Amino acid sequence: MAKTVVALLQHAAPPTEPRxxxxxxxxxxxxxxxxxxARILCTQELFCGPYFCxxxxxxxxxxxxxxxxxxxxxxxxxxxxxxxxxxxSLYERRAPxxxxxTAVFMDAQGGLAGRYRKMHIPDDPRYYEKFYFxxxxxxxxxxxxxxAKVGMLVCWDQWYPEAARLTALQGAEILFYPTxxxxxxxxxxxxxxxxxxxxxxMHRAHAIANGIWVAAVNRVGREDDLEFWGGSMxxxxxxxxxxxxxQDREEVLVAEVDPGRIEELRRGWPFLRxxxxxxxxxxxxxxxxxx
Amino acid sequence: MAKTVVALLQHAAPPTEPRxxxxxxxxxxxxxxxxxxARILCTQELFCGPYFCxxxxxxxxxxxxxxxxxxxxxxxxxxxxxxxxxxxSLYERRAPxxxxxTAVFMDAQGGLAGRYRKMHIPDDPRYYEKFYFxxxxxxxxxxxxxxAKVGMLVCWDQWYPEAARLTALQGAEILFYPTxxxxxxxxxxxxxxxxxxxxxxMHRAHAIANGIWVAAVNRVGREDDLEFWGGSMxxxxxxxxxxxxxQDREEVLVAEVDPGRIEELRRGWPFLRxxxxxxxxxxxxxxxxxx
Numbered sequence: 218m219a220k221t222v223v224a225l226l227q228h229a230a231p232p233t234e235p236r237x238x239x240x241x242x243x244x245x246x247x248x249x250x251x252x253x254x255a256r257i258l259c260t261q262e263l264f265c266g267p268y269f270c271x272x273x274x275x276x277x278x279x280x281x282x283x284x285x286x287x288x289x290x291x292x293x294x295x296x297x298x299x300x301x302x303x304x305x306s307l308y309e310r311r312a313p314x315x316x317x318x319t320a321v322f323m324d325a326q327g328g329l330a331g332r333y334r335k336m337h338i339p340d341d342p343r344y345y346e347k348f349y350f351x352x353x354x355x356x357x358x359x360x361x362x363x364x365a366k367v368g369m370l371v372c373w374d375q376w377y378p379e380a381a382r383l384t385a386l387q388g389a390e391i392l393f394y395p396t397x398x399x400x401x402x403x404x405x406x407x408x409x410x411x412x413x414x415x416x417x418x419m420h421r422a423h424a425i426a427n428g429i430w431v432a433a434v435n436r437v438g439r440e441d442d443l444e445f446w447g448g449s450m451x452x453x454x455x456x457x458x459x460x461x462x463x464q465d466r467e468e469v470l471v472a473e474v475d476p477g478r479i480e481e482l483r484r485g486w487p488f489l490r491x492x493x494x495x496x497x498x499x500x501x502x503x504x505x506x507x508x
Numbered sequence: 509m510a511k512t513v514v515a516l517l518q519h520a521a522p523p524t525e526p527r528x529x530x531x532x533x534x535x536x537x538x539x540x541x542x543x544x545x546a547r548i549l550c551t552q553e554l555f556c557g558p559y560f561c562x563x564x565x566x567x568x569x570x571x572x573x574x575x576x577x578x579x580x581x582x583x584x585x586x587x588x589x590x591x592x593x594x595x596x597s598l599y600e601r602r603a604p605x606x607x608x609x610t611a612v613f614m615d616a617q618g619g620l621a622g623r624y625r626k627m628h629i630p631d632d633p634r635y636y637e638k639f640y641f642x643x644x645x646x647x648x649x650x651x652x653x654x655x656a657k658v659g660m661l662v663c664w665d666q667w668y669p670e671a672a673r674l675t676a677l678q679g680a681e682i683l684f685y686p687t688x689x690x691x692x693x694x695x696x697x698x699x700x701x702x703x704x705x706x707x708x709x710m711h712r713a714h715a716i717a718n719g720i721w722v723a724a725v726n727r728v729g730r731e732d733d734l735e736f737w738g739g740s741m742x743x744x745x746x747x748x749x750x751x752x753x754x755q756d757r758e759e760v761l762v763a764e765v766d767p768g769r770i771e772e773l774r775r776g777w778p779f780l781r782x783x784x785x786x787x788x789x790x791x792x793x794x795x796x797x798x799x
Contacts, residue, residue, distance in 0.1 A: 336784045378669030386796040415716045415747045422713030425706045456706045501785045505677040
């Protein structure tokens with residue numbers, strides 16, 4: 218595959234800001250990314266507005282929208298005009314009372330070429346996602362783009378080696394993780410450091426274990442009780458951080474991705490060769506006490 | 509479970525040194541570990557001698573020994589005398605022409621209480637392990653010790669999130685990885701840094717993803733074309749390195765392990781709760797092109 222250039226759009230979305238204003242800013246960032254040579258853009262998780270899962274309020278399910286719908290139209294128009302591919306994250310309305318946390322892949326003609334519904338759904342204080350999002354049922358997605366095969370996963374998925382592996386086995390060369398992760402004001406500096414370090418480290422481990430490129434795009438800024446920590450990053454198949462966003466500023470990160478590095482790394486460390494697929498059945502158990 | 513203390517025995521085993529001399533040193537290290545309060549000791553991979561897999565030579569299969577056999581007798585005697593548990597690594601002779609890279613768990617009465625046969629077998633220049641070792645067929649092992657449930661994996665397994673997960677699902681509270689990993693003299697400083705960093709990082713990721721303690725015990729010193737990089741380490745369930753050995757000196761690392769931290773971490777980040785066991789079937793495929 219050819220070398221390509223990816224862009225990670227890291228921004229704020231304050232609870233008081235109207236959707237039109239956020240989209241206008243994202244559009245400016247997309248234009249900047251394009252001007253800097255990017256060919257594949259990725260948004261943060263639920264980029265159109267604030268992270269609305271901090272309270273359980275059924276009225277907020279009104280934020281869900283059909284796919285295709287307003288957000289894929291917005292992204293599709295941008296993709297077509299700029300001739301870029303876009304991984305976008307949105308709140309999908311599938312049926313009354315049935316909503317998903319969904320990533321879409323828009324091709325450079327503006328068409329909806331791929332869809333992934335978040336498989337692992339968290340539920341922690343201030344991240345009441347099990348209330349809003351039905352677990353995905355589309356499985357693991359890698360979409361053949363112009364320059365690379367693009368895997369899509371979302372936020373909480375990033376803690377699961379299973380998700381990265383399964384998407385890599387679909388042929389993904391770059392894994393994109395639109396993300397919304399932050400600190401709560403009650404956490405100690407030591408806790409904050411540990412959390413952010415663990416978060417970065419898991420992405421690097423996915424890159425190494427699978428010999429693939431990994432990108433995470435996280436939001437920044439204070440929203441009610443959460444302070445999103447930014448730090449969007451691109452990681453090479455050897456686990457090295459190629460570029461990393463700030464913790465508190467909006468930023469368009471642009472970097473080159475060479476899919477050729479994948480085979481180079483995998484020849485050096487041929488982990489896929491030696492997997493014990495005859496002995497992995499227990500991975501489909503909740504816990505080992507059933508066998 | 510009660511708090512416990514583990515010891516990691518990191519040493520050299522020069523190709524010219526007789527087995528008796530290596531064992532005498534390991535015995536001294538075990539006594540030191542015991543004197544410093546250790547209750548669970550772990551050896552490096554194939555600790556009784558040099559890493560013999562740098563060339564393919566069928567005569568070296570003579571190094572394999574039965575289990576129980578001389579090495580488990582040596583470890584059992586030490587365990588009984590010092591009232592410690594020991595994870596040991598050795599070359600197991602199972603039948604003529606059938607050999608394994610095996611980890612054993614000796615209980616504090618000196619009995620052979622657990623056995624794991626390395627599941628993932630590497631084969632790279634200077635690590636011709638597929639020639640010497642039949643892939644294991646005992647599956648994933650967690651042994652109930654006095655203070656903690658002990659998981660055993662060996663070296664190349666450390667690159668496989670599947671192995672850590674499966675052993676954690678067996679209830680392991682501490683994962684021990686006897687290891688033999690090093691640099692080849694032809695590698696650049698940048699390659700060396702990347703390799704060692706990736707190696708440490710994978711262990712930390714296993715700790716985080718599973719919310720368990722992880723320990724790796726690696727050898728040091730030059731043996732023919734390889735320079736083993738030491739760096740034995742204990743990692744807590746949050747992914748923090750609790751202690752780390754030097755790159756070039758023999759060392760007994762002793763540190764406290766609190767199994768109570770496991771539940772604390774897993775309540776904060778309840779990854780086991782949200783695994784998509786209905787959607788992991790593809791992990792048993794070699795690659796996704798078969799579906």
